[in-house]
Amino acid sequence: MPVDLDQLVAYTDELLQAGRFSDYCPNGLQVQGRPRVQRIVSGVTACQLLLDAAAELAADLVLVHHGFFWRGEPQPVVGMKRRRLGTLLQHDLSLLAYHLPLDAHPELGNNARLGALLGILEPEDLDAGSPESVGSVGRLPEPLRAADLVARLESLTGRAPLHIGDPDQPVQRIAWCTGAAQSYIGAAVAAGADLFLTGEASEQTVHIAREEGMHFVAAGHHATERYGVQALGEHLAARFGLDHRFVDIDNPV
Ligand SMILES: [Zn+2]
Structure with missing residues (x-):
């Protein structure tokens, strides 16, 4: 049974105490997709390859450690940023990101x-x-x-x-x-x-x-940050009866 996006986000924000951290990026729902969630694809970073894989796997929500909208980055939605956001919006995919709250x-x-x-x-x-x-x-x-x-x-x-x-x-x-x-x-x-x-x-x-x-x-x-987002994805899948798949996009750094 799918869960309401709002409910899933509120639960996860609370679980990770997302409001407690002053961070370099917004923590929680960064891009809003369809209102119900059954399938989560998780990964370390919301790079284009991960977003394409999530769309291919017919996910409803992408869960990451490194999302978008970092402090100090250029704000215009052009080039790489337009393509990434475009993939999410075109497929009605949500992006849920937790940086320091997921480290801690x-x-x-x-x-x-x-x-x-x-x-x-x-x-x-x-x-x-x-x-x-x-x-x-x-x-x-x-x-x-x-x-x-x-x-x-x-x-x-x-x-x-x-x-x-x-x-x-x-x-x-x-x-x-x-x-x-x-x-x-x-x-x-x-x-x-x-x-x-x-x-x-x-x-x-x-x-x-x-x-x-x-x-x-x-x-x-x-390599050292692959484990938190997997554990969180598995936790949410078990808690709400959802499908979860971790997609590892190779990164030598
Ligand atoms: Zn990191």
């Missing part, structure tokens, strides 16, 4: 899911100096060679992470934040982490890691 949710969030998949216990907030920061710090059940943790990540994500540090050294206290959180490396040092894991790296991140004597791993922005 304690069970369904990107950070929580990645930590759970890696077997990290007792996660606490990593204080990166902002109320909206979403990093975590926790511990592995026992010390693990850094290379073994990197191998675990590689088999999970299907891509080889960048690792700075001695592969044979043991690590146990792990700080992590999915996506582009390389600037939180100072917070990971302050939290006494053995290793800091995020999606992306900057040039200076490597020097900071070396000089602070902390392992650093960049496992991919896309």
Whole structure:
């Protein structure tokens, strides 16, 4: 049985506490499609390939982590933006997007899911100096060679992470934040982490890691942010009796 779009959006906004975050984009319903929803297609980013796949799969709603209307981007609806919006409007597809609220949710969030998949216990907030920061710090059940943790990540994500540090050294206290959180490396040092894991790296991140004597791993922005939106899609499908399919659009970054 389809659910009302309004009901689905209100439920999800509440679940993720979407109003609590001051974010770089609107969280929640970004583009309104047909009033009833039976089929959800989820993906990391509302890129053209994902929207085309959703239309092909006759979805009613596209659920993403990276939606549209980012702060500072050009506003005119031309070119790429026109094509993406055109696909949604032409197929009467809704776009439902959650950025920081989906990073931060304690069970369904990107950070929580990645930590759970890696077997990290007792996660606490990593204080990166902002109320909206979403990093975590926790511990592995026992010390693990850094290379073994990197191998675990590689088999999970299907891509080889960048690792700075001695592969044979043991690590146990792990700080992590999915996506582009390389600037939180100072917070990971302050939290006494053995290793800091995020999606992306900057040039200076490597020097900071070396000089602070902390392992650093960049496992991919896309690769580390695949898990929250899947967990949310599965949750909504189970809650409302909907169809859900996650579509992974390859992205090497
Ligand atoms: Zn991201």
